[in-house]
Amino acid sequence: MTQPDIVASTRLRAHSGAPRRLRSPWANKKLIFGSVVLVGLFVMQWVTPLFMSYDGALIGASTVNMVPFGVEVNAALGFFPNEPGHLLGTDSQGRDIFTALLVGIPQTLNVGLIGAGLGVVAGALLGFTAGMRPGRVDSLICLLTDVALSIPGLAVLVVVASYITDVGVVGLGVIMALMAWPIPARVFRSQVLSLRESGYVAMAKLSGSSVLSIIVREMVPNLIPYIGATFVQTMSGVILVVTGLEALGLGNGRYPSLGGMISAALEGTAILRGMWWWWLCPVAVLIAIFLSLLSVTLGLDQVVNPKLRKTS
Known part of the structure; x- marks a missing residue:
């Protein structure tokens, strides 16, 4: 063996024998990407007012039916040329579409956050109680x-x-929570039933720990990924249902929302008239929200399942 081969072989053994730094399962790309997008959309409601006014989202704030910047004007369809400050044009009520998006995104996300948060909390309380109290309470x-x-x-x-x-964001979120708790309750009950027979829970019972202490100290830390995945899936369902109701014209017209913008586009026959900026903008944002929620769910699955971590 030549001298260069000996040096290369020595380096290879040294490299293979070097300890590998363990990477946290929470530091996966799917979870980080989805979380960053969702947090950015939430923070938008506090950052955006520092740079621009929301007055453009009010009815009658600007000229109606203005086309987006760079789009050819078709006067036969009642379109008007773009004016400075209206990047995506306006709708038939004179609301700036870009400003309405900035207002509607946090409104839609807040409804999903409140509805999913209250629904998961109620479902967790009932699910943990049913799992730890077999018999009449469970039945x-x-x-x-x-x-x-x-x-x-x-x-x-x-x-x-x-x-x-006449219901606001909080009221709509509470109404959605009343319909969102059963599935989390069933999911948490099944998880508690599987953990109830584990060794560390049995040791906690033998040591005299109370039921509440066992739930808080022993079960909840092991169920954090499941709780997070259940919350994200519930939030996705709440946003989907709320957007569907608003698209049917059953939402609150006091504030712009993504579903309300789709409803206005349907009422104004925007698709037939070629007014893509009316419906494509809210639909694209909804797709981005659902893809972000899906990315978070896949990331949490990767945290729970070691096989997925090896595959990635």
């Missing part, structure tokens, strides 16, 4: 969950939205 909670799951939630929400029109 009663399972019965309530089955009854709630059998109720057509979308039909109920359509009826409620048709009668209750």
